[in-house]
Amino acid sequence: MSSTMDTDREPVQTFTPREFHRQAHDALGNPQIRANFRRAMDGLMTKRREVFSDWELETLRELGANIRLRALAKLPDLLEQLEANCQANGIKVHWAEDGDEACRIIRQICERHEAKAVIKGKSMVTEEMHLNAHLEAAGIEALESDLGEYLVQLNQQTPSHIIMPAIHLNTDEISEIMHDKTGTERTRDVDIMTAAARAQLRERFMAADVGISGVNFAVAETGTLCLVENEGNGRMTTTVPPVHIAVTGIEKVVEHLRDVAPLYALLTRSATGQHVTTYFNMIGSPRKSGERDGPREVHLVLVDSGRSNIYQDDELLDTLRCIRCGACMNHCPVYTRVGGHTYGTTYPGPIGSILMPHMMGLEETKDLPTASSLCGACGEVCPVKIPIPDLLVRLRREAVGEGRGNVPGAGVKRSKKEVAAWKGFQWLATHPGVWRSSTALAGKLQALMPAKMGPWTDYRTLPKPAKVSLHKLVERHQADQARAEEEQS
């Protein structure tokens, strides 16, 4: 990046799934974005491959899928069990129907403690509900402490990846942001920049009134909240401020403590190619009497936001298995080329394309399920074996269907013209006599076909229809064979 970046910095960009095509066009034309994502995704794919030997992969994935399936099968019961055990441990449990309600609950807790400064650990659920904006509107400052999230927040952006929020930025861009927003000297030395961020964050941890974090696994049988991280900011967020609020979607619950180990092994390897992360936090209760640290108060906010609606559908239910590792985006050839912001959603990439339609409705997100070549790379790497390609097809069906399904906005893409086209295809493909003559006809009429076929021919030459169809070739071939046999006999 040029050193003039601070003077010609572009205004804050907002992205929306409605504009997927335009945003994809912009991203594809941006060599910096293209290079940053390609490099990062190649690296992540390599790292994952290196830590997953084949047999481990299959064994673990099978186990992981089954653990998640079992948890979802018992979800209502497990949630009640989780609530009871958390409360027994002294953790206060709150239920939120949607993001707005969750924001209100969190704000009220903050207000009760007269909190002015909140420090946040990484949490995609709070991104879903735009918690920071909500708190700021109430005069409460929320600072992200995950390094990637911190950079994204400094740059007034949203995360472009669920595990690596600032993956769209390269070292030079980060250096500019740090210089521009925090006065750090311009440097390409990652250690200097990290140290600068650390110094700034350290003060804010000490001053924060409330710490807000996400949850990776909520264990029903023990009422334990597990948090996976590498930087230690998660531990600081959940232990230094006097109040800790953990926020999570209702699907993150698992039944047993023993379920956590395989899921953790899958999560870290799938996400960053690590056997273990630097920190694995298990939060069991607020500070007990006699203990010298830890928050005085711990809250758990369980957010629905469309999840129980997904839960009603036997097929779409598989969406909720997700453990948020990001492997599907790392391996997605579409995500790799357009980057996370292009999707205009909290969760980008394949998992976002099957999850966000439930959260935002198909009216907003109708271009996402089709933004896949169905190459299957996402499903192949998913640590809990979510059949992502099948679910993408299912949502395509919901979008063009008659709108009877449970998915909000179902039927939004139904057009008489397209229905007629597919009915026409159906008629042709179920009338073999007509099919044979029309495919032969296509060959004869090729001179009349347009040289340009819209988007296809902007980049590729269209093959010419064959003069003789396979049906006809086989007929001739069989006639030749019969003749040859006759001549022989």
Next chain:
Amino acid sequence: MTSAKLYPVRLYPPKPQKVYFFGTCLIDLFYPQAGLDGIRLLEREGIEVLYPQAQTCCGQPAYTSGYTDEARAVAAAQLGLFPEPWPIVVPSGSCGGMMRNHYPRLFADTEQAAQAEEVSGRIYELTEFLLHVCQLQLDDLGEPEKVVMHTSCSARREMGLAETGPALLARMGQVELVEQDRAAECCGFGGTFAVRHPEVSAAMVEDKTQAIEATGARHFVTSDCGCMMNIAGRFEHQDKAISGEHIASYLWRRTNS
């Protein structure tokens, strides 16, 4: 390799007397020679090839576009074309994957459920059949050359057949099989994806053609004509002298005396 382990190991039957051949609509319309060459490879192994003239399309374009009812109607018209218990050979991982993996789902809870299950159990992709059932031996008569194999995503991931095409090419004495960078990455075709998201698809095929070109090979083969249409179409659009061919044609052309 990894992908093979993702799918249950298939037990292959001994070489049958007869097979059905489902040519696919793309081959029927654009690449009939590939279909005929596939048939001739099978016949050379002493197998009688039955080609039901009433076949049209497996229904996949409608299926992946979300038009399930239309896809089912088209698929239903194919189900009755294979009454004898012979294997059904399909020269495409994409159509083969549709018929093998999605037909049972498509017809679940319908009157044709059992028939769909039965038919899907007899579906073989061509390279899979040539390698594992025919145990094809090839006497390569061609000039020495380098070639790249592009295995379609559906053959690779949906059918677990990443290795069958390369294994056949490895039996060709004069052919040096060279590997492209990111060989497992999609070429960007994806059926209607190429039409609905043309720019993303174009970026993908651009990278694919560059990877193929970088190998130094002047020829690539694939067992899926969708990928070929996409990749070869991109090369042709740029006036690059790199040509594509269905693996059936390639094998037949170089081994037919």
